[in-house]
Structure formats: C-alpha cells, structure tokens
Amino acid sequence: MKLDTLSKKTVVRALNSDGLRFKIGGFNVCLSSSVPAVAEHLLCLYGAFDVLDNTAFIDFYTALEPPSKLRRFFRPQVNFSFDGYFPFKPLPYKQASAMFEWGLNWCIASHSHQYLIIHASVVERNGQAFIFPGTPGSGKSTLCAALVSRGWRLLSDEMTLLSVNDGCVYPVPRPISLKNRSIDVIQDFAPDAVIGEVFKNTAKGSIGHVRPSDDSVALGEIPAQPAKLIFPKYERDSNTVLTPLSKSRALLKAAENCFNYNILGLKGFTSLSNLIDASDCYEFKYSHLEEAVALFTDLAH
C-alpha cells in the first residue's frame, strides 16, 4: 500500500500512536510525531513509498517531539530521536520535517557500514550510475534534481551507498534537498516538480525538498552499476566543461567525501578502488542546467 492512498487523518493517527512505518529503498523506517506538519510533509513527498505493517522489521525507530511541554508555547522547539537517543540539539518547531530528513541522513550514515557511504548524489540512466560527490554548494543536488526531472532514476540525493560486497550502488531514493537559490532554479527548470514546504532560516539557509519520481521509488531496491564519477562545481556564468580526472586523484577526492571510509579501513579503500576501476572520472564545471542535462544524457548512451 502506498502512503498517498492513506487519508491525512490516518497518517496523523499512525504518527501519534505506534508510528508510521514505511520503506525507503532497503531501509524500513518508523516515525512517530505529534507535530501536524510532519504528516503534510510525508503525504507531499513520500506519497509513492510503501507503508509497512506492524510485523515488518524496522531499521530505524525515529521520533519528532517537542522537548518539553513548556516549549510548546515559548519559542517552540522539536527534537529528533533515534531509538530513544537524541543525536542533535533541538531545532525550531517549524523545522520539524526538515529535521526528520537530516536525522534520517544521520541514521543511515551512522549505521550502514555494509556500504561505503559517499557524500554524493547518484542517478541512473541506461543501467549506468552517475555519481556526483560534492561538498555543500557544489551544485550536486541541483544537478541531481534537474536530471531526475528529465527522467533519470534517482538513487540518492545525499548519500551514495556503495556495497562493500558486490560494488553496486544501492538506492535510497528520498526527497532531494535544495538550498536557497536552487529552489527557484529547479522550480523554473522543472515546473512540474513537486517541492514541499520551504523551511526558512535553517542553519543551511532556506531548504526545500523535491518529491522523488514514482519510478525511482518503485525501483528502490534495485541496485545499479557505477559508471561515472563526476565532481561537479557550480560556477556562476561558467561554460559547461567536463574534464577527465586521473583515477588516482579521483580516488583521493572521493575518499575525502566519504562518511565512513576510515571506519571501513581496508574494505573502504578496496571498495573505493573498485569503484574507480569501474568508472570514468571527471571534474565538471557548469552554470547552465539544460547544457548539463544534455551532456550527461549523451554520455549515458
């Protein structure tokens, strides 16, 4: 059963009782919350995801709740918890749904060491996974949203999960997080894209999330073979330039963008080396999304 077949009332009731259980790629998540906006966030952005029954094994039990009753009235705040543990300081109440996205990033990055986790967006076309590692501001999410809006499959916007066992990229097709000006850029580029509530004045500025395509969610357990490793850099008014990058240098750059490379030790190095073996590596400078999409579509043939 898909989440968007449920009424808002049913979603609210589930969130307020034992939690709403749903499937995101290979992960099963349970979320409890008394914050009304969370139900709207889920219905808007997670509508295509499968809802799970109470017997399903849950990877991450999460909750979003105000820290105290007093805080409901005075500068209201919200806390994210995972298995009863609070990894972050509370945030303003209005940012509850954004906090869920950040909290779930933390859950996956901290507990999924069967994967080498690269801070990278990853999309797929014609069976080829294109991986875009990048620090915040590099334009990887904007590029990712643009490609997905033109029919590419979303595997992940934030974290590339590279299996240390088979070298494939495993999907976790969650909403694409856009910051500040990127929100308007994608609204103009893809007017049909569904963008949820825009959270203003967060630590990262304004944040909006793009709903993943239904096809990407439906293929949420199908891995893809890595084919291209591309380090993007958005530069205002720049030409579209794709420059080959030596594999050794690509390996070191990618290692800098991993969450758990050091935790995995030799397995991390071996997995990353195998990824480099399997991929053409590039640096990419861009400012025009249409040109970027055309270039990568051509490269994926």
Place this chain on the structure above:
Amino acid sequence: MFENNLIGLPIVPVIHCRFWDEECVIYNQLTGDAHLIDGMGAEVFKILSEKAATRIQLLQTINSNFEWEMDFDAEGFLDNLILEYQKLGLVDVTENTSA
C-alpha cells in the same frame, strides 16, 4: 646508500597498491593513510608490488623506462624516495643476504 640492501614492501601485508596509468595510490592499512604517487615512485611500487628488489635492480628498470636530463641524479633521487617511503612505513629495507 642502500647498496647492500633489499628493498620491499613490509612482510606483514599492510601496504596495498592500486595502479592507474602513470600513477598509483598506496594504502597503509596501519595508519589508514592513502598516498598518491606518480612518476619514478609509481614505477618503484610497480616493481616492489611484484617482489623485493635491490637498489641496482630498481635503477636498471627505472633507467630503461625514463629519460633523464643529462645532469639529473637518478640514483640520489631514488635513494631519497626510498628513505621517504621507509619513514612512512611503505617499504622495508633489509640486509641483502643473497649478495
């Protein structure tokens, strides 16, 4: 320097090499450090990843694969490289008992 020595990767298999084109990345499992090495250094590790070698053997292979400026001190450069790699724990220098 190193005339009577055998140069090789540490006996305990903690050094892992991956080669691409003229470059390589050497991973030290003990420290978790990865080193990007190119040029003569990459050639040295290509040789050592197969088996330990003497300084003369390294020089012979390197000299056949590289062209140097007339006044370039390849021997001195190689000695410095080996010294540096030894300090990083990437190679072991032992007495050459078969000499």
